[in-house]
Amino acid sequence: MAIASMNPTTGETMQKFEPHDGAEIERRIAQADAAASLLRSTTFDQRAVWARSTADLLEAEVEHVAHTMTLEMGKPIAQARAEVLKSAKCLRFYADNAQVFLADEPLADPRVVGASQAHATYQPLGVVLAIMPWNYPLWQVIRFAAPALMAGNTGLLKHASNVPQAALYLDRLFERGGFPEGSFRTLLIGSSEVEGVIADRRVQAVTLTGSEPAGRAVAATAGREIKKTVLELGGSDPFIVMPSADLDAAAATAVKARTSNNGQSCIAGKRFIVHTDVYDEFARLFVDRMAALKIGDPLDESVEVGPLATESGRRDVAELVDDAVARGATVLTGGKAPDRAGWFFEPTVIADLPDEARLVLEEAFGPVASLYRVADREEAARVANQTTLGLSSAVWTEDPDEEAWFIQALAAGAVFVNGMTVSYPELPFGGIKDSGFGRELAAAGIREFTNLKTIWKA
Numbered sequence: 001m002a003i004a005s006m007n008p009t010t011g012e013t014m015q016k017f018e019p020h021d022g023a024e025i026e027r028r029i030a031q032a033d034a035a036a037s038l039l040r041s042t043t044f045d046q047r048a049v050w051a052r053s054t055a056d057l058l059e060a061e062v063e064h065v066a067h068t069m070t071l072e073m074g075k076p077i078a079q080a081r082a083e084v085l086k087s088a089k090c091l092r093f094y095a096d097n098a099q100v101f102l103a104d105e106p107l108a109d110p111r112v113v114g115a116s117q118a119h120a121t122y123q124p125l126g127v128v129l130a131i132m133p134w135n136y137p138l139w140q141v142i143r144f145a146a147p148a149l150m151a152g153n154t155g156l157l158k159h160a161s162n163v164p165q166a167a168l169y170l171d172r173l174f175e176r177g178g179f180p181e182g183s184f185r186t187l188l189i190g191s192s193e194v195e196g197v198i199a200d201r202r203v204q205a206v207t208l209t210g211s212e213p214a215g216r217a218v219a220a221t222a223g224r225e226i227k228k229t230v231l232e233l234g235g236s237d238p239f240i241v242m243p244s245a246d247l248d249a250a251a252a253t254a255v256k257a258r259t260s261n262n263g264q265s266c267i268a269g270k271r272f273i274v275h276t277d278v279y280d281e282f283a284r285l286f287v288d289r290m291a292a293l294k295i296g297d298p299l300d301e302s303v304e305v306g307p308l309a310t311e312s313g314r315r316d317v318a319e320l321v322d323d324a325v326a327r328g329a330t331v332l333t334g335g336k337a338p339d340r341a342g343w344f345f346e347p348t349v350i351a352d353l354p355d356e357a358r359l360v361l362e363e364a365f366g367p368v369a370s371l372y373r374v375a376d377r378e379e380a381a382r383v384a385n386q387t388t389l390g391l392s393s394a395v396w397t398e399d400p401d402e403e404a405w406f407i408q409a410l411a412a413g414a415v416f417v418n419g420m421t422v423s424y425p426e427l428p429f430g431g432i433k434d435s436g437f438g439r440e441l442a443a444a445g446i447r448e449f450t451n452l453k454t455i456w457k458a
Helices: 022-039 044-060 062-073 077-101 139-150 164-176 191-199 212-225 247-263 276-291 311-326 377-384 400-409 442-447
Strands: 004-007 012-016 117-124 127-131 154-158 184-186 203-209 228-232 237-241 269-275 330-333 348-351 368-374 394-396 450-457
Touching: 004 062, 004 164, 022 127, 022 154, 022 184, 022 191, 044 062, 044 077, 044 139, 044 164, 062 077, 062 164, 077 139, 077 442, 127 139, 127 191, 139 154, 139 164, 139 442, 154 164, 154 191, 164 184, 191 203, 191 212, 203 212, 212 228, 237 247, 237 377, 247 269, 247 276, 247 368, 247 394, 269 276, 269 377, 276 330, 276 348, 276 368, 311 348, 311 368, 368 377, 377 400, 394 400, 442 450
Parallel strands: 127 154, 127 203, 154 184, 203 228, 237 269, 237 394, 269 368, 348 368
Antiparallel strands: 004 012, 117 450, 330 348
């Protein structure tokens, strides 16, 4: 895939970029490796100063960065601003908490292991390669980089090929904040170059957010090289509505969950599983709100749904919808690409899905919602768990026993009760099954790329 900025609102190419050649790749890996030796010798307090300074830059440049993201991948401008500010918050969170999260853990009574002293300590691994997607061009990177750098690691970024301007902004961001030269470097490379970077002995670990096939390929290479890996591979999250729920709030939140970032979010509610007693009323509220959304230029402050980021992404969504309709599903609203320039797709709700429809098991990465009617909580959990994915989930109920039952029953990395899934710096984030393994954010996220070293003294 060419490395180019294309405006998804118009379909026009804005700028093309030459990929880095072998010599430049080598230079950047060497810079990151040299910086790793330096960064591990700095203190948490020093790194925190740099992280906060980097956050200051993001906040000062919020309009520029948000505008760039919206032009490159089409997210509504208000959501782009929120992404920049959330990224700054994440940097400050790890600046404030990294030393606590990575504090030494002494054994209460070292005599039980025949020692005078015994403890575990967290130390940085070194250079970590991050392979990141286009849907959150800043946040996905910062939520890796903030904990990695605060732990004393350095980062290499292979960003998605359709957001090179975001990638190049990140290339110098951390140095501008004060981190040593080479602490974070962007590699403008295609997918074919990734295997060689992972195999480089100076690269100690790899993290990927992306598709399941990409995750399998990266995990296979990292496994062969015996290198630590964290994978977040998307989801087809259930959003369950039970009879005791506040239907108006549930429907309003469901629309936001399904159409945020133009429907291109791994943790978005995608399958709406509704108890038969409230199905008709929820469906009416949900469909009416989806149909009323304003589609258009994402730089327009009033627009709620912009284009999909790529033409191929829109084609994939359209094929899923067409397949479902051909197999007998009912389109309650939307269902097609509007007749206009750019890669838009109408906010869509589909019901009466037969089991053989691809949409039942595959992730729809666009503003397309699947609606299911279920008879009881057992059927709701069965439908929720029937995919091979398990990133997050949401359940709407005011019944405490029902809430506790679903928390145990849902096979996912998270359960959100009476809300939509959101990633927070304060909470661990990640999935199970084909949604990947490992965790980002919170204490778990910063510990992923450290060596938990045991210290024993006679």
